[in-house]
Amino acid sequence: xxxxxxxxxxxxxxxxxxxxxxxxxxxxxxxxxxxxxxxxxxxxxxxxxxxxxxxxxxxxxxxxxxxxxxxxxxxxxxxxxxxxxxxxxxxxxxxxxxxxxxxxxxxxxxxxxxxxxxxxxxxxxxxxxxxxxxxxxxxxxxxxxxxxxxxxxxxxxxxxxxxxxxxxxxxxxxxxxxxxxxxxxxxxxxxxxxxxxxxxxxxxxxxxxxxxxxxxxxxxxxxxxxxxxxxxxxxxxxxxxxxxxxxxxxxxxxxxxxx
Amino acid sequence: xxxxxxxxxxxxxxxxxxxxxxxxxxxxxxxxxxxxxxxxxxxxxxxxxxxxxxxxxxxxxxxxxxxxxxxxxxxxxxxxxxxxxxxxxxxxxxxxxxxxxxxxxxxxxxxxxxxxxxxxxxxxxxxxxxxxxxxxxxxxxxxxxxxxxxxxxxxxxxxxxxxxxxxxxxxxxxxxxxxxxxxxxxxxxxxxxxxxxxxxxx
Numbered sequence: 001x002x003x004x005x006x007x008x009x010x011x012x013x014x015x016x017x018x019x020x021x022x023x024x025x026x027x028x029x030x031x032x033x034x035x036x037x038x039x040x041x042x043x044x045x046x047x048x049x050x051x052x053x054x055x056x057x058x059x060x061x062x063x064x065x066x067x068x069x070x071x072x073x074x075x076x077x078x079x080x081x082x083x084x085x086x087x088x089x090x091x092x093x094x095x096x097x098x099x100x101x102x103x104x105x106x107x108x109x110x111x112x113x114x115x116x117x118x119x120x121x122x123x124x125x126x127x128x129x130x131x132x133x134x135x136x137x138x139x140x141x142x143x144x145x146x147x148x149x150x151x152x153x154x155x156x157x158x159x160x161x162x163x164x165x166x167x168x169x170x171x172x173x174x175x176x177x178x179x180x181x182x183x184x185x186x187x188x189x190x191x192x193x194x195x196x197x198x199x200x201x202x203x204x205x206x207x208x209x210x211x212x213x214x215x216x217x218x219x220x221x222x223x224x225x226x227x228x229x230x231x232x233x234x235x236x237x238x239x240x241x242x243x244x245x246x247x248x249x250x251x252x253x254x255x256x257x258x259x
Numbered sequence: 260x261x262x263x264x265x266x267x268x269x270x271x272x273x274x275x276x277x278x279x280x281x282x283x284x285x286x287x288x289x290x291x292x293x294x295x296x297x298x299x300x301x302x303x304x305x306x307x308x309x310x311x312x313x314x315x316x317x318x319x320x321x322x323x324x325x326x327x328x329x330x331x332x333x334x335x336x337x338x339x340x341x342x343x344x345x346x347x348x349x350x351x352x353x354x355x356x357x358x359x360x361x362x363x364x365x366x367x368x369x370x371x372x373x374x375x376x377x378x379x380x381x382x383x384x385x386x387x388x389x390x391x392x393x394x395x396x397x398x399x400x401x402x403x404x405x406x407x408x409x410x411x412x413x414x415x416x417x418x419x420x421x422x423x424x425x426x427x428x429x430x431x432x433x434x435x436x437x438x439x440x441x442x443x444x445x446x447x448x449x450x451x452x453x454x455x456x457x458x459x460x461x
Contacts, residue, residue, distance in 0.1 A: 002421060003378040003398060040445065045378055071276050076400055076443045093305070096272035098402075098443060120268060121306055121339070123374045123402035172374050172402075201369065203376050226377065256378040256398040 003256040004220045005045040005227035006244055007205060008234050010035060012081075013053040015065040033068050039234075040075050042241040045256055047073070048101070048175075048229060051081030052150075059088065063095045070096020078126055080175075086115055093120060101175055103128040104148040107155055107162075110169055117170030126205070127166045128175040131159045131192065144192055151179050159192070160199050167200045174200065175229065177207040185211025185232060193223035205229050213239065213247045220253050262297035264324065264340075265289045266314040268306035274337065277442035281453055289314075291323030299459065300327045304338030304440070308364065308405070309351030311343055321357065328359050333459035334434045341429060341436030342407055350405050360431060362409040371422050374404045381417045381427045381439070388458035389416065389428065389435075389451055397447040399427070399439035406438060433459070 010017050016030035036047055049069070051062050059082075066079055079092050080101030089100050106113055106127050116125045134145035134154070146157040163174055176196055178189035188209045197204045206225035210216060210233055219225045233239050245257040263275050265287050275285045278301070286293055294300055302324070315321050328334050336344045345356050348364035356364075367373045378398040383390040399419075406425045409415060417428030419438070429436040435455055441448040 001380060002375070005377050067272070070270075070272050073273075074277065074442060074445050074449060076402070076440070093268075093270045094272065096270055096276070098270060098273070118307065119310070122404060123376060124270075124305065173376060201372050203372055203374070226372070 001254045003045070003254045004225075004248070005205075006043075006216075006241060006248075006255075007046045007048055007227050007229045008039050008044050008241070009048040009050060009207070009229050009231045011050050011052045011231075012062075012065065013051070014058060015061045018052065032065055033072055036069050036077070037072050039241065040073055043245055043257060044075060044241055046075055046227070047077040049077060049079050050101075051079070059091075063091050066092055066095040066097050080126070080128060084112070086112075086119060089116055089120065093124065099124040099126050099172070101126040101128045103130065104150075106166070107146065107148050107157070110165065113166060113169035113171055117172070122170050122172035125171050126173045126175050127171040128177065129159060129162060129166070130177045130179055132179040144195075147179060159196060163196050163200050167202050171202060173203045173205060175205045175207060177229075178209060181209030182207070183232075184209055187211065187215040188219040188223060188225075188228075190218055190223045193219055193225050197224035197226075203227065211238075213244060216244060217248060217251055217253065220248065260284045260286055260297050261299045261301055262294045263287045263301045263303060264294065264315075264320060266306070266311045266318075266320070268310060268314070270305055271303050273440075273442045274301060274303045277449065277452060278456075281449070281456060283456065289318045289320065291319050294320065294323040294327050297327070297332065299333035299335070300324065302334075302336040302340030302343060304336070304340040304342075306339055307350060308339065308342060308348040308356070309354045311339060312351070312354045312356065315343075315357075324357060325359065328434060331433050333455075334359075335455060336434070336436040337442075338403055338438060338440060341438055342405060344429075344434065344436060345407055345409070348405060359434060360409060360414065360429070360436075361411060362407060364405050364407050366405055367403075367421070367425075368423055374402060375421050375425070376402045378444075379419045379421060379439075381419050383417045383428070384415055387416045387428075387430060389430075389454045392450055392454055393447060399437075399441070399444040399448060399451075401425075401427075401439045403438060407436075
């Protein structure tokens with residue numbers, strides 16, 4: 001049976017992990033290689049590295065970081081942040097990344113999705129979608145609006161139609177973040193995740209809002225997500241990956257977990 | 260020396276590093292002469308069937324690979340690399356595969372989410388040098404939209420269930436193929452690679 005995935009997400013800047021990650025016995029807290037290895041040992045199914053300061057000058061640094069991570073890691077990992085061209089993707093994949101995640105550039109030039117899918121295969125194209133509940137004043141209804149540029153720019157796009165378009169263009173997975181829930185640790189936006197999961201036939205990685213074990217259970221069961229992206233609760237060591245997987249497995253969620 | 264065939268798309272780094280960690284000398288190459296000199300050949304797997312075959316033919320690699328196989332060299336195809344060993348694929352209907360194995364490559368049915376991405380369990384259908392160290396039902400990492408349908412069912416060593424039965428491990432003579440990525444399948448993935456190395460090294 002296909003397992004549901006638990007995916008720690010690490011924010012990086014200039015080749016260093018920047019969100020506080022509190023592992024014991026790790027000398028250099030910012031070292032992505034050491035953290036990656038630790039997460040793999042703990043049972044992470046996959047890792048996501050988000051370059052939060054992805055400027056042009058930093059691209060080489062990111063490629064070097066990817067190479068170092070790929071040398072030690074034997075689980076898949078995704079790299080995202082500021083990706084907008086096929087050359088850039090080719091460099092990251094050649095350096096050892098398994099997938100790339102594109103967001104703003106996918107909205108600005110949707111043909112990038114199909115170019116990447118054709119060149120490298122759908123399985124390595126993750127389209128990240130950031131959404132926020134918005135009131136549409138003209139049609140007098142609320143909808144989930146797609147935002148770009150790290151959540152700063154509204155696009156007027158409805159997440160459901162964008163998700164369908166992304167699927168048609170050849171994306172392999174959707175990484176769906178609720179900006180309303182993100183950082184609250186009050187739970188994922190289950191109805192958003194479920195609506196999108198029911199609309200497209202692509203694997204959905206749910207993101208934003210994990211704070212308790214029950215939140216993960218809810219998003220994988222009621223939310224119908226295929227994977228849960230988790231940041232704070234692992235970084236701050238509220239729970240270990242083992243505790244999460246144990247909890248979910250005991251409640252009937254298929255997990256890659258041998259204990 | 261193990262030759263990892265480079266067809267200019269995707270991630271070849273991970274499989275090379277994985278083999279190096281197991282103590283092997285690895286050369287990533289698009290040169291037929293390197294393939295001829297190698298003890299073993301690995302055809303890794305990212306990209307599309309048509310593009311991969313096109314690049315192999317451009318570099319005269321197709322012949323080199325066929326010769327390596329008929330000369331009895333240890334041969335491993337991973338994911339797309341496994342699919343390329345067959346005669347044809349629905350992904351590129353006009354392209355001829357390497358045709359080292361009989362059968363074709365078809366798309367996963369739309370009853371499931373496609374691509375099939377994530378960790379799924381592999382069950383051995385028969386004893387083999389690779390099944391010795393790996394219990395039934397271990398998880399391996401899959402990421403694919405197409406799967407192989409061999410004409411000869413007996414070459415299927417291991418399967419994975421995704422509402423359809425997906426051949427996950429194939430073996431015929433000196434040829435082995437994995438539909439999953441051993442280099443991305445953590446402990447059990449490294450184990451299966453190690454067993455493959457041991458199967459032809461002794």
